[in-house]
Amino acid sequence: MSTQPSDDAEPGAAPATANTVAANNETPTVTESEPDVAKPTQEEPKVAKPTELQAAAPVEAPLPATTAGETTEPQSAPAQDTDSPAHDKKPESGTASQLPPLAQLWKAAEGHAHFEIWGVPLSDPERHIPTQIIFQKFLNANDGDVEKAKAQLLKTLDWRQKTQPLQLVRKMFSKAKFDGLGYVTTYTAGDEPAVDEPEQKEVFTWNLYGTAKSLDETFGNLQEFLEWRVALMELGLIELNIGGAIKPITADYDPYQMTQVHDYRGISFLRQTDVAKAASKESIIVLGDNYPELLKEKFFVNIPVIMGFLFGIMKVFVSKKTLKKFHPISSGTNLAREFVNTKVDGLGDKLPAEYGGKGADLKTLGKALIVE
Numbered sequence: 001m002s003t004q005p006s007d008d009a010e011p012g013a014a015p016a017t018a019n020t021v022a023a024n025n026e027t028p029t030v031t032e033s034e035p036d037v038a039k040p041t042q043e044e045p046k047v048a049k050p051t052e053l054q055a056a057a058p059v060e061a062p063l064p065a066t067t068a069g070e071t072t073e074p075q076s077a078p079a080q081d082t083d084s085p086a087h088d089k090k091p092e093s094g095t096a097s098q099l100p101p102l103a104q105l106w107k108a109a110e111g112h113a114h115f116e117i118w119g120v121p122l123s124d125p126e127r128h129i130p131t132q133i134i135f136q137k138f139l140n141a142n143d144g145d146v147e148k149a150k151a152q153l154l155k156t157l158d159w160r161q162k163t164q165p166l167q168l169v170r171k172m173f174s175k176a177k178f179d180g181l182g183y184v185t186t187y188t189a190g191d192e193p194a195v196d197e198p199e200q201k202e203v204f205t206w207n208l209y210g211t212a213k214s215l216d217e218t219f220g221n222l223q224e225f226l227e228w229r230v231a232l233m234e235l236g237l238i239e240l241n242i243g244g245a246i247k248p249i250t251a252d253y254d255p256y257q258m259t260q261v262h263d264y265r266g267i268s269f270l271r272q273t274d275v276a277k278a279a280s281k282e283s284i285i286v287l288g289d290n291y292p293e294l295l296k297e298k299f300f301v302n303i304p305v306i307m308g309f310l311f312g313i314m315k316v317f318v319s320k321k322t323l324k325k326f327h328p329i330s331s332g333t334n335l336a337r338e339f340v341n342t343k344v345d346g347l348g349d350k351l352p353a354e355y356g357g358k359g360a361d362l363k364t365l366g367k368a369l370i371v372e
Contacts, residue, residue: 101146102126105135108150114161118291119234120243132248133256140251141292156290168231169238175371177218180211182232183366186239187350196244198255202344205236205258206362210265210302219279229283231369233291239367240294255343257296261355263332265302297325301332301355332356 099107102125109115115122117134125132135153142148183206212218219225236258249256329335336348336356344350351357352365359365 102135112157114157118237129245130243136249137293165230165234168227169234172370172372179371183362184236185366187344196241203239203258205260207262215276219275225279259296260298263301299327301329303328
């Protein structure tokens with residue numbers, strides 16, 4: 001599916017070379033397949049799940065009742081204009097395809113055994129703004145194509161049911177492998193603490209891959225690394241607080257996005273290990289499939305100047321929409337300059353000194369996953 005990746009060029013693989021991409025098929029946008037949509041049938045009324053907060057979707061109005069002795073004559077279908085271009089079009093069957101896009105996604109999700117995404121219990125998007133935001137993100141990621149958005153949504157529900165990302169946030173990870181590797185920070189106007197108003201805060205996730213003592217150790221157990229990476233994403237979502245949203249988003253307005261910084265200080269791009277490449281490939285797929293439209297901007301910092309040309313090569317493999325969000329910076333101290341016009345005034349000054357700001361370091365200010 002052609003989804004907007006949440007995270008690309010993961011550990012030790014900051015912009016991949018053409019050979020690397022070709023070898024691993026590391027395409028940040030995942031090829032989409034058409035969903036398996038069963039033909040509409042007359043369904044039995046569904047019983048709402050105990051945790052669902054809304055009534056079931058409305059059913060069609062019943063046919064008019066007849067009194068005793070009355071018979072209902074079958075009505076003749078109106079004559080069709082065979083000369084009209086519309087005559088050649090097949091009428092859409094069932095009621096699902098006649099519903100608005102968000103309602104169609106809700107109808108699909110309503111029948112799934114898992115009914116949570118990003119910590120939000122799904123409900124009727126007409127009454128529940130957090131669900132509206134999530135469904136709209138899936139639509140935005142698929143350029144409004146309802147069938148593709150529905151397929152991605154159902155696959156995400158399958159994945160979350162199997163993976164249980166919310167439990168990973170509370171998991172203990174190896175200190176030797178992951179200590180200091182990732183942080184989440186929230187910046188607001190003035191000196192006030194973090195607020196729930198999305199228009200007044202900026203959420204950052206930091207991936208400091210250069211701090212890994214051993215790339216082979218950190219990325220060697222692929223499943224363990226992916227769990228850590230997913231948990232960091234969920235930690236950022238807690239800061240976004242989509243569950244507390246009171247204003248819907250649109251295709252053009254969406255303040256519920258994060259800025260991502262990948263710091264590759266000390267990593268040699270000319271000596272990438274196979275395990276780092278595998279971790280990069282799987283991270284792109286997992287995060288791209290299951291966290292659409294959560295990326296605001298992505299900065300690759302402390303990238304050697306000679307590697308900048310690789311972003312030109314990436315144009316072949318990344319959608320234009322995604323590529324516009326990628327920014328390679330050779331020196332991390334120049335990062336603060338990138339935040340001139342933002343929701344938070346003086347955002348650049350709030351960043352840590354090593355990234356050109358005047359704020360506290362990540363270890364002091366940032367939130368991290370539990371390690372032992």
